[in-house]
Amino acid sequence: MHGFTDVDRQSAPDSWVGVLDRLAEEPFYQAYQQRVRELLRPAPGRRYVEVGAGTGASAAHLRDENSVSVATVDHARTMAAAMKARGLAQCVVADAHQLPFLADTFDGAWADRTLQHLADPHTAIKELIRVVRPGGRIVLADPDYDTQVLDIADQSLARRVLRFRADVLLRNGTLAHQHAGLLAVQGLVDVTVEPRTLLVRNPAAVDNVLGLRSWAATAAQRGALDPAEARAFEDQFDEVVDANRFTYAVTFFLTAATVT
Numbered sequence: 001m002h003g004f005t006d007v008d009r010q011s012a013p014d015s016w017v018g019v020l021d022r023l024a025e026e027p028f029y030q031a032y033q034q035r036v037r038e039l040l041r042p043a044p045g046r047r048y049v050e051v052g053a054g055t056g057a058s059a060a061h062l063r064d065e066n067s068v069s070v071a072t073v074d075h076a077r078t079m080a081a082a083m084k085a086r087g088l089a090q091c092v093v094a095d096a097h098q099l100p101f102l103a104d105t106f107d108g109a110w111a112d113r114t115l116q117h118l119a120d121p122h123t124a125i126k127e128l129i130r131v132v133r134p135g136g137r138i139v140l141a142d143p144d145y146d147t148q149v150l151d152i153a154d155q156s157l158a159r160r161v162l163r164f165r166a167d168v169l170l171r172n173g174t175l176a177h178q179h180a181g182l183l184a185v186q187g188l189v190d191v192t193v194e195p196r197t198l199l200v201r202n203p204a205a206v207d208n209v210l211g212l213r214s215w216a217a218t219a220a221q222r223g224a225l226d227p228a229e230a231r232a233f234e235d236q237f238d239e240v241v242d243a244n245r246f247t248y249a250v251t252f253f254l255t256a257a258t259v260t
């Protein structure tokens with residue numbers, strides 16, 4: 001499973017704070033997270049909650065840019081400590097599947113790259129809706145790894161490694177294109193979906209961000225790929241890097257709706 005399913009039990013929990021800090025510096029992430037905050041339609045004095053808030057960078061932006069109150073939830077104590085150190089006082093260690101708030105507490109709730117890691121994202125979506133008042137906003141953001149492409153010579157091998165990333169390394173790596181339907185089924189209205197494609201041409205950025213080169217080796221360790229195929233993947237990865245033609249892309253879906 002991915003490290004974000006249980007940060008506190010990783011061998012170096014604080015390194016996951018570093019991962020989120022590096023991502024927060026990437027222009028793609030900054031831009032889509034700004035859009036996530038806009039989709040919440042924040043108004044001064046209102047209350048919002050981010051579930052699976054990580055280091056709380058986006059939550060702090062929402063609070064500071066809109067004069068709103070922002071609570072944050074994460075089940076990792078490591079992340080809660082990072083948030084408190086950064087001045088997010090309304091931070092709660094809790095599970096997204098069972099939020100410690102009364103119904104209708106907030107004017108909006110969002111989960112950004114959290115649902116992909118959860119054991120039961122459907123229950124978590126119902127919890128997000130439960131804690132938001134009628135008329136309030138829900139925003140979900142996740143990459144959908146069914147949308148991945150990678151330019152290496154052996155496209156069949158690329159697809160197998162990308163499938164492994166989508167189906168094994170993440171619990172719900174291909175759910176994001178279903179978020180709109182899941183919110184509509186719950187009776188939400190004004191449902192919108194905005195795709196944002198992360199296009200990586202600089203391989204240092206993708207390794208920094210996603211560790212893509214290592215996915216084949218991980219697949220081989222787990223018996224999903226022959227070790228020789230994993231080496232071939234790495235060789236072909238290095239070839240496109242050396243030839244200055246590296247291209248990887250994955251689409252994120254930003255889904256927003258209004259609670260009735």
Ligand SMILES: C[S@@+](CC[C@H](N)C(=O)[O-])C[C@H]1O[C@@H](n2cnc3c(N)ncnc32)[C@H](O)[C@@H]1O
Pocket residue numbers: 004005006007020051052053054055056058073074075076079094095096097111112113114117118
């Ligand atoms: C990829 S990080 C995203 C963090 C943040 N939303 C951001 O945009 O930077 C996913 C976060 O979800 C948290 N998480 C994973 N499972 C959770 C659960 N069951 N309940 C609450 N938080 C959870 C992880 O600890 C991690 O901080």
